[in-house]
Amino acid sequence: xxxxxxxxxxxxxxxxESLKPGRVSMYVCGPTVYDSSHIGHARSAVVFDIVFRxxxxxxxxxxYVRNFTDVDDKIIQRAKERNMDTQALSEMYIKEFHDDxxxxxxxxxxxxxxxxxxxxxxxxxxxxxxxxxxxxxxxxDVYFDVRxxxxxxxxxxxxxxxxxxxxxxxxxxRKKDPFDFALWKAKKPGEPSWESPWGKGRPxxxxxxxxxxxxxxxxxxxxxxxxQDLIFPHHENExxxxxxxxxxxxxRYWMHNGFVNINSEKMSKxxxxxxxxxxxxxxxxxxxxxxxxxSKHYRSPVDFSEQAMKEAASGLDRVYASMDRIQExxxxxxxxxxxxxxxxxxxxxxxxxFNTAGALGILFEAVRDANRLxxxxxxGDDNARVQECGAAILKxxxxxxxFQEDPKIYFENKKEKAAxxxxxxxxxxxxxxxxxxxxxxxxxxxEADAIRKQLTEMGIAIEDTPEGTIWKMA
RNA sequence: GGCGGCAUAGCCAAGUGGUAAGGCAGCGGACUGCAAAUCCGUUAUUCUCCGGUUCAAAUCCGGAUGCCGCCUCCA
Numbered sequence: 001x002x003x004x005x006x007x008x009x010x011x012x013x014x015x016x017e018s019l020k021p022g023r024v025s026m027y028v029c030g031p032t033v034y035d036s037s038h039i040g041h042a043r044s045a046v047v048f049d050i051v052f053r054x055x056x057x058x059x060x061x062x063x064y065v066r067n068f069t070d071v072d073d074k075i076i077q078r079a080k081e082r083n084m085d086t087q088a089l090s091e092m093y094i095k096e097f098h099d100d101x102x103x104x105x106x107x108x109x110x111x112x113x114x115x116x117x118x119x120x121x122x123x124x125x126x127x128x129x130x131x132x133x134x135x136x137x138x139x140x141d142v143y144f145d146v147r148x149x150x151x152x153x154x155x156x157x158x159x160x161x162x163x164x165x166x167x168x169x170x171x172x173x174r175k176k177d178p179f180d181f182a183l184w185k186a187k188k189p190g191e192p193s194w195e196s197p198w199g200k201g202r203p204x205x206x207x208x209x210x211x212x213x214x215x216x217x218x219x220x221x222x223x224x225x226x227x228q229d230l231i232f233p234h235h236e237n238e239x240x241x242x243x244x245x246x247x248x249x250x251x252r253y254w255m256h257n258g259f260v261n262i263n264s265e266k267m268s269k270x271x272x273x274x275x276x277x278x279x280x281x282x283x284x285x286x287x288x289x290x291x292x293x294x295s296k297h298y299r300s301p302v303d304f305s306e307q308a309m310k311e312a313a314s315g316l317d318r319v320y321a322s323m324d325r326i327q328e329x330x331x332x333x334x335x336x337x338x339x340x341x342x343x344x345x346x347x348x349x350x351x352x353x354f355n356t357a358g359a360l361g362i363l364f365e366a367v368r369d370a371n372r373l374x375x376x377x378x379x380g381d382d383n384a385r386v387q388e389c390g391a392a393i394l395k396x397x398x399x400x401x402x403f404q405e406d407p408k409i410y411f412e413n414k415k416e417k418a419a420x421x422x423x424x425x426x427x428x429x430x431x432x433x434x435x436x437x438x439x440x441x442x443x444x445x446x447e448a449d450a451i452r453k454q455l456t457e458m459g460i461a462i463e464d465t466p467e468g469t470i471w472k473m474a
Numbered sequence: 475g476g477c478g479g480c481a482u483a484g485c486c487a488a489g490u491g492g493u494a495a496g497g498c499a500g501c502g503g504a505c506u507g508c509a510a511a512u513c514c515g516u517u518a519u520u521c522u523c524c525g526g527u528u529c530a531a532a533u534c535c536g537g538a539u540g541c542c543g544c545c546u547c548c549a
Contacts, residue, residue, distance in 0.1 A: 011478090029549080030549095031549075032547090032548085037549090038549080039549090040548085040549040041549055042549085043549065044549040045549085047549095072547095073547080074547070074548095156477080156478095156544080156545085157477060157478075158476070158477055158544095158545070159476085159477095161476090162475080162476040162477075162545090163476070163477090163545055205547090226549070227548075227549030228479095228543075228544080228549080229543090229544075229547095229548055229549065230548085230549075231544075232477095232544070232545065233545090233546090234548095256549095257549070258479090258543090258549095259543075259549075260549080261542090266542090266543085267548090267549095268548090269547095269548090291497095295486075295487070295496095295497075296486080296487065296488095297487090297488080299479090300479085300480080300487095301479090301480085301542075301543075303486085307485080307486090307498085308485090308486070308498090310498085311485085311486070311497070311498040311499085312486095312497085312498090314497080314498060314499095315496095315497055315498075318497085318512095321511095321512070321513090322513095325512095325513090349488085355488070355489095357487060357488050357495095357496085358487095358488045358489075358495075358496085359488095360487090360488085360496070360497080361487085361488060361489095361495045361496035361497080362495085362496080363496085364495090364496050364497065365495075365496070368496090368514090371512095371513060371514075372513090372514070374513085375504090375513055375514060440507080443507075445507055445508075448507085448508095449507095449508080449509085452509080452510090456510095461510065461511080462509085462510065462511090463510055463511045463512085464506070464509085464510075464511085465511075465512085466505095470511090472511090
C-alpha cells in the first residue's frame, strides 16, 4: 500500500517516494527557545513524531532533524529582561522543551542542531547567495533579494505584487524590495555576535534552516515540516535561499500542521490564553493529550477545551480497561502476535496522509471487538481472536505513542493521583471503605449507604467490583 | 485588496462517486441490596442552503450563506 501525503507545494495529495530507496530525510522547524512550550508546540511535535514513527514502522530508515532557534530578537530581549546570558536562557528552555516532549512520549529526533552551532555553514550559504547576486550587503547587514529569485512565492501561492497591494509592510528605504529579508544582521551593542565577511553580526531567522538542513540532509531532501503559520514567510524564504544557493529543488514534500485553538479562540498574547504544556500535564495524562491532538486530522485546526480533554481521557480509560481485560483473560499481551485485520485497516488510514482520526476509529473498533468476544462464551478460536485484538491495539499504540503502560499500573497511578489531588489520606479512605464493606456483609444497608454518602460528599466515588470495592475521585 | 481552509447527529470527528467509521454524552439491557463503575446494544433515510452532472453525490460542477486562517513574531 502506498503512502500518500498532502504536499503544500503542489496543494494536493501525492504518492510518497523517497529520494533514496528505503531512506527518508526529514526536517522540521523546532521552537525558538525563549519561553515554555505551549500546546501548539506539542501538536507540531506530536504530529511529526507520528510521521517519524510510522515511516519507521513501514520500514524506512529515517533521518529526522529538528532544530532549535537559539539566537534571535525575542531571545535577546527576554535575556535582557531577566538579566541573563542568551545562551543560558536558551539552554534552560531547551531543557524544558525536552522534559515536556519526553513526558508526551515524543521521540527524540535523530539530530537537534542549534543555530549557534552552525554559524560557519550559515556564513557559507550567505556568501554563496551574495556571490551569485541573490543577496546584497548594506552597512554590515545582508539581505536576500527576492526579486532575484523568479519563483518567489511558489510555496505559499502568492505573488509579490498581490501582497504589496494591501499588506502592512515595514518600510525600510535601504531594502530594494519590502519583502527582502535579512540573512545576516550587523552587531548591535549588547548582542551576541560572530565574525563574518561583512563584519561582526548574527544570522537572520530563515537562513539557519537552510544552512542546517543542507549540512545534515543535503541540498535536496524528502520532507520538511512545521506549523501552518511558517509557510509564509519562513518556509517561502527557505525555499528561495536554498534553491538560489544550490540551484536544485530544496524539498520534495512540504507538510504543515494546523493550529490549536483554545475554547474556539486563537491562542494569542493579547488574549493571554497560551496553554503551557506542563500545566496541561498537571491535569491530564500525557497519552490523553496525544489522543486529543490526534483525534483530528493534522492539517485541520483543533479546539482545546476542558470538555474535549475529559472526553479524550475517558477514551483512554476505555482502551486501558479493555487491555486489562484482555490481559486477565488471554494472558500477557503479545506484541509479536501477528496482528491482521485491524492493523491492515489502521495502516490504510495512516497511509492516507496520516489520517490519525480515521486510524483511531479502527483502534476503538479493535477495543470493541475484543470486549464483545470477552463478553461472549470464548468458545472456538475466540481466544486467538482476542489475542489478535490485543496485539493490534499494542501495535497501533506503538505507532501512536500510546498505551505504553501496563493497564494495572495505569489505573493504580490514576487512583494515586486522584487521592493526591483530593488531598486525602488514602488509608483513611481505605478504612471507611472497609467499614462499609463490613456493613454490606452484615446487610446493614443503611450504614453502608451512610458511609457511601459521606465519601460522596468528600468527592469520592465508590465502585463495587467482584474483586472488592475500589474508590476514586468523582 | 490578495491567498487559502472549513460547514457531517446533543458535542467532537472520519468518510471525497456506490448508498453515513469511531469517540464523548444520552437511552435500553446485563450486572448490583440499591447505586456507581464496567460491558453489550442503540442513536443522522441523511451530510449548511439552492441549482446542475450522473444509473448513482455527503462526495464532482456552479451559485448562496456562515465560520475561520494567512498576508506582521508565532507551532
